[in-house]
Amino acid sequence: MGETGKEEYKIQSFDIETQKLLKTALKDPSNVDLDKVANVIVDQSLKDSVFSKEAGRICYTIIQAESKQVGQSIFRRSLLNRLQQEYKDREDLRNRSLQAWICYVTFICNIFDYLKVNNMPMMALVNPVYDCLFRLAQHDSLQKEEEVDCLVLQLHRIGEQLEKMNSQRMDELFSLLRDGFLLQEGLSSLSQLLLLEIIEFRAADWKMTDAAQKYYYSEVTD
């Protein structure tokens, strides 16, 4: 695969044996235990925030490779089963480890982004993704900068697509965000900034306006 491949799929964090396994899965999926590969990927996504942001890509490639080579979808099935399992226990996950919970949300959103079926997002994931974002918009989560940060990142990446799939839930979500921004005590100023930015972003039809770019993202001159 070479260094570019590694960089592309962000698999440097895996040990050598696992890297080999993944490379084989990409080239010759019928000759690996795809269920194991799926679990390896999900496990790592829950631990490694860098990987969780881009894991969708390697998953997509393995799915395509398996489909082309043997016309099956064993990997996708294992991946989705595992994802669903973690989703069911997400409250426990959050209680055990905030970091793992954040990684999970990042991962499932990334999967939603990359794994299209006939060029459409997977319908089955729409409500679960919303559920995760709604959780992040609850009072206790808004108190935590890392969770607010995760929330706005996901909305930047997949908000527009999500809204197309179900605009009503997006409206409801943003009601929560507005309320949180205005009424919640104990929000850090960074959190407030993040929330304001995403509210403006959606209002501008999920686009970055020049003014917003200048305000939120430009270096301060003095």
Next chain:
Amino acid sequence: RSDGGAAACGDTEHRASDSRADSFTTPEGPGPLSRCLDWATAVEEDEMRTSVNKEIARYRRKLLVNEFSRERKSSSGSSDSKESTVTVELETDEVVLMRRQKQINYGKNTIAYDRYIKEVPRCHRIPGVHPRTPNKFKKYSRRSWDQQIKLWKVALHSWDPPTEEGCDLQEISPVDLGEMETESIGSNSTESQTSCQDNYDTCSGTPTKVRHIDYQAEGEFDLDACLSEPLNDLNTVS
């Protein structure tokens, strides 16, 4: 929530992974719309649904084109040309189409089918001799359709891979299994008798591959073959 019962399933109760089997759908089962599916199955069903919808759109277009070109050929001077070819009513019920597609997939997901399509490309198929996949877009009664599928799968057995004994019975096109039994009994040498009987057992089940969802290449629906069928072919099965 309008879509995906999966979310509802997740929130209401902690399910042991064993109990999930209930939510799988089978080709024989009722429509899956009200059931709570696991994500993987839901995605597979969606995938099948969009493929089936694309196929039916293509089939309709082809029928139109076919109808149009037939009309042109037949309108040799006569102004009130005969009514354009019978407007065939198509099967459009998604539940039915998906059930039929699953049944077809099971048949195509066999080593016999693989060997068949390698040996006999579509252009060389002889109607009545070579098995043809039943046309899921045509209106048939449930019984008629199931019968066509059964006969089609039996016909495909002719392409089962040879067993180790290499019994000659493999070459015979599907016959009444009662007949086969008589033949083996009549045989003289004990050896050939046993081998034929062994084969008899293995003949009853075509080796299958693991579940196979394939919409590319050969998996695609044979439009041309279907269009060249006579319109009134409810009794014809190959």
